[in-house]
Amino acid sequence: MQVLVVGAGVIGLAVARAAALAGHDVTVAEATGGIANGVSSRNSEVIHAGLYYPTDTKRAVHCVRGRRMLYDFCASHGVAHKKCGKLVVATNEAELLKVESIKAQAEKNGVENTEMIGGNAARTMEEELFCIGALWSAETGIIDSHGYMLALWGELQDRGGMIAFETPVERLTYKAPHWHVQFGGRDAGSAEFDAVVNAAGLGAQALARRIDTYPAGKVPRLVLGKGNYFGFAGRPVFSRLIYPTPIDGGLGVHVTLDLAGRMRFGPDVEWISEENYSVDPRRADSFYDRIRTYWPGLPVGSLVPDYCGIRPKLTGPGEGQADFMIAAEPDHGLPRLVNLFGIESPGLTSSLSLAEEIVGYLEH
Numbered sequence: 481m482q483v484l485v486v487g488a489g490v491i492g493l494a495v496a497r498a499a500a501l502a503g504h505d506v507t508v509a510e511a512t513g514g515i516a517n518g519v520s521s522r523n524s525e526v527i528h529a530g531l532y533y534p535t536d537t538k539r540a541v542h543c544v545r546g547r548r549m550l551y552d553f554c555a556s557h558g559v560a561h562k563k564c565g566k567l568v569v570a571t572n573e574a575e576l577l578k579v580e581s582i583k584a585q586a587e588k589n590g591v592e593n594t595e596m597i598g599g600n601a602a603r604t605m606e607e608e609l610f611c612i613g614a615l616w617s618a619e620t621g622i623i624d625s626h627g628y629m630l631a632l633w634g635e636l637q638d639r640g641g642m643i644a645f646e647t648p649v650e651r652l653t654y655k656a657p658h659w660h661v662q663f664g665g666r667d668a669g670s671a672e673f674d675a676v677v678n679a680a681g682l683g684a685q686a687l688a689r690r691i692d693t694y695p696a697g698k699v700p701r702l703v704l705g706k707g708n709y710f711g712f713a714g715r716p717v718f719s720r721l722i723y724p725t726p727i728d729g730g731l732g733v734h735v736t737l738d739l740a741g742r743m744r745f746g747p748d749v750e751w752i753s754e755e756n757y758s759v760d761p762r763r764a765d766s767f768y769d770r771i772r773t774y775w776p777g778l779p780v781g782s783l784v785p786d787y788c789g790i791r792p793k794l795t796g797p798g799e800g801q802a803d804f805m806i807a808a809e810p811d812h813g814l815p816r817l818v819n820l821f822g823i824e825s826p827g828l829t830s831s832l833s834l835a836e837e838i839v840g841y842l843e844h
């Protein structure tokens with residue numbers, strides 16, 4: 481099949497690679513001038529173990545399976561990563577109950593190598609940490625996500641696939657047996673494909689509305705959950721990821737590490753109505769308060785505004801977590817079309833597993 485993938489983020493690249501490996505002729509259309517210019521370059525670069533997500537949801541299934549696939553991929557393709565592990569910490573009795581329930585959920589999700597440990601054991605691992613107990617997840621890690629996406633792109637090219645940059649997809653029309661696609665930008669024009677995957681991230685809903693005859697009621701609303709990060713101006717004190725208990729809309733302001741060992745904090749959850757990528761320095765106050773519950777020694781004046789990312793959410797404050805939405809022919813009635821909505825965290829971790837499911841919909 482001639483397959484068009486819209487969007488060169490981690491999901492589009494993983495789908496394009498999987499389709500090319502399955503023998504299809506793949507083109508990726510990307511609106512910007514490079515890969516990973518959207519959500520995929522603005523995240524925590526954590527390989528999640530799959531602890532939190534409700535049993536049998538797509539997030540739970542693809543996170544656990546995708547994580548195993550991702551470690552194998554990193555090893556076989558020379559992508560820098562580190563299985564540094566993470567502690568989900570409880571600083572009071574109420575949080576301890578929450579952490580225990582996360583442990584139970586992790587077991588239901590089939591996550592390997594998790595263990596409840598006491599406060600002293602946690603402090604033996606990380607001496608600056610305060611907690612009364614913690615969940616240790618040995619399978620959690622960090623990845624050079626850009627290196628990963630370059631490796632996906634490389635494999636796509638090896639299989640004859642290509643990316644057309646500065647090529648926004650403007651309209652899709654199904655004229656049996658083909659998809660007729662109109663492009664704008666550098667290569668403005670039109671072309672025909674057998675199958676289309678909409679992996680446009682924050683643009684997925686807007687694109688779905690420009691698919692002729694796509695049922696309008698099947699385009700979910702897009703809720704923007706901005707996540708701000710603050711860098712730490714000092715010598716890093718933790719060598720593992722440290723997470724508080726989750727909050728509404730996110731996993732809580734946690735300690736993330738990059739592969740150079742640098743420490744940063746975030747992301748929080750800021751509900752916004754329009755895309756913007758500025759980090760308000762005044763948000764530092766709430767970061768200090770939250771971080772000091774588990775790191776009392778956080779020095780005054782050590783947090784500096786860093787970057788932010790925007791989660792393409794399907795639900796808003798107080799509404800509970802939505803699952804990844806993979807809308808294929810059984811959902812909308814149009815052949816060989818998959819729309820991906822709400823691919824927020826753990827999308828990076830899940831990408832290889834999600835890609836296999838998505839390519840499967842194109843073929844059947």
Ligand SMILES: Cc1cc2nc3c(=O)[nH]c(=O)nc-3n(C[C@H](O)[C@H](O)[C@H](O)COP(=O)(O)OP(=O)(O)OC[C@H]3O[C@@H](n4cnc5c(N)ncnc54)[C@H](O)[C@@H]3O)c2cc1C
Pocket residue numbers: 486487488489490491492493509510511512515516517518519520521522523524525526527528647648649650679680681682683684687706707708747788789790791792823824825826827828829830
């Ligand atoms: C703050 C934050 C932290 C996160 N942390 C983690 C983490 O630690 N671990 C993890 O597993 N996941 C994490 N995630 C989730 C992960 O980053 C996303 O699930 C993933 O990057 C989504 O990738 P994508 O390819 O769907 O979207 P994007 O990377 O946004 O790619 C979509 C692409 O489509 C292009 N596009 C849009 N419209 C069109 C059009 N009409 N035509 C052509 N191109 C178009 C855009 O330019 C963009 O390049 C985090 C997310 C956020 C926001």
